[in-house]
Amino acid sequence: MRVLAFLDGTLSDPDAPWIRVDDLGLMRGDGIFETVLVADGKPRELRPHLDRLARSASMLDLPEPDDEAWQRVTRQVIDNWTGDREFALKLVYTRGIESAPDAGPTAFAMGLTIDEKILRARRDGVAVVTLDRGIDPGLAERAPWLLLGAKSLSYGVNMAAGREAARRGAGDVIFTATDGSVLEGPTSNVIIARGHTLYTPPATIGILPGTTQAAVFRGAERLGWSTRIEPLSAADLRDNDGLFLASSVRKLTRVHTLDGEQLPDSSAVHAELAKAYEDVYS
Amino acid sequence: MRVLAFLDGTLSDPDAPWIRVDDLGLMRGDGIFETVLVADGKPRELRPHLDRLARSASMLDLPEPDDEAWQRVTRQVIDNWTGDREFALKLVYTRGIESAPDAGPTAFAMGLTIDEKILRARRDGVAVVTLDRGIDPGLAERAPWLLLGAKSLSYGVNMAAGREAARRGAGDVIFTATDGSVLEGPTSNVIIARGHTLYTPPATIGILPGTTQAAVFRGAERLGWSTRIEPLSAADLRDNDGLFLASSVRKLTRVHTLDGEQLPDSSAVHAELAKAYEDVYS
Helix, strand or coil: CEEEEECCCCEECCCCCCECCCEHHHHCCCEEEEEEEEECCEECCHHHHHHHHHHHHHHCCCCCCCHHHHHHHHHHHHHHCCCCCEEEEEEEEECCECCCHHHCCEEEEEEECCCHHHHHHHHHCEEEEEEECCCCCCHHHHCHHHCCCCCECCCHHHHHHHHHHHHCCCCEEEEECCCCEECCECCEEEEEEECCEEEECCHHHCCCCCHHHHHHHHHHHHCCCEEEECCCEHHHHCCCCEEEEEECCCEEEEEEEECCEECCCCHHHHHHHHHHHHHCCC | CEEEEECCCCEECCCCCCECCCEHHHHCCCEEEEEEEEECCEECCHHHHHHHHHHHHHHCCCCCCCHHHHHHHHHHHHHCCCCCCEEEEEEEEECCECCCHHHCCEEEEEEECCCHHHHHHHHHCEEEEEEECCCCCCHHHHCHHHCCCCCECCCHHHHHHHHHHHHCCCCEEEEECCCCEECCECCEEEEEEECCEEEECCHHHCCCCCHHHHHHHHHHHHCCCEEEECCCEHHHHCCCCEEEEEECCCEEEEEEEECCEECCCCHHHHHHHHHHHHHCCC
16 A cells, blocks of 8 residues: 655655656655654654654755655655555655756655565564675765765665675675674664663764664663664674664564574564564553 | 657657656666767767666666667657757666566656756866765675666765765866775766876776767777776876866866866867767767
């Protein structure tokens, strides 16, 4: 199921064509997006998602997003959703039409059924391969024009990484930097549990600050866990009591296999943290 | 002026919406393109462009492009063009609609008036800044999932580099690798003249093989010049008799200023090579 609404409040047929061929979002991947999880009619982490949308817009020199309009259109899609109790809400914001710059950005929200593959990984965990992302951890600060850490529509490489994982018999990817440090998944953040402490790498190394990662950390802190945002090495991916990918639609997904090697069972840790995450919203 | 035709031969209004919001070209920058220069009704370097489209498709695991259909639609746009004697012809090929994978790729050709800024740079030359691209020259071979050297629709970084150049008072960019070696422009190849020899870096370092660069080399060879495809260092950008950017719409554009420093006048060398390039088509 899909529900589409443009930012001006126009509810539209998602099966009809709405975008001109010279929209810069299409022609140049020049735009940004967010994916929000909606559960039981409530958008999760909407404030952090809208903050990150504004941050991405600033990094791409796009006009500042109209926060209230995005809140309204989010509500509108939710109110028109009649599918599963959980769904993915995409917010898309492009630089607009190349031949009509005065028309301003193209902006819409779309509700989507969550992919079966994602739901299966939530339940059963996922096999992951590490792939070299070819960047060093200092690059994001040194070269802001590379848009590292912006949630850009130019996700071709993220999609290619997923295909490479499939070729290697895995379902997802963890990118590593040239110095071996852990970055992120193509559409997720990496979380490691060790004892009663959670770890995730800092956004300053050129990754997206995770909305779901932050929610999982909040949930764990309520249980008395410690949380640390600090650089992780490739060795940390093995030396832990649980390795997870966090994203809006994945929630907290357990990694059961890394580069073909089965990891120790982290189901119990996963169950505890998954409950802690859900309890944030109850 | 714009002329739009889809790959199936449907001539279409370029001001109408044709693309669904869940086209993966829009949602993920997941697709490829080419820009062909058409002059006096003839597409320049169409064979190399279509070969490169097929190469990009292979790198992205897209279905092999229908070569004859692309040739037909190219002819169709040209036959319907009534604007300037030179125009840009874009070929765009996306992974298609996410919710309807069986529908296959989205594919169209569009004729476009060449931007005034590009025409001015052709005549007067351009100021360029060097920007760190953050990759090392071995990365493309080591990590094919990064799609280095594919002409992908995920051009967000290339567009951001152009904005960074504008902030620094320049009109274009030359990307350098982490070891200081010369890569390419965001939408062009780098050519250096030294005596009667032309130099350009090899595509194996993760850049696009240039169709116009190759044509300039052919033209220069006819005049008895030597040509070399070999790695260039940042120092080579200054130690030469002419520094140029080559692309379909730019043709051979002279760089007159590099990182704020005016370069020695290379107008005479430029004029000779620009003529050599045009003579390829006469």
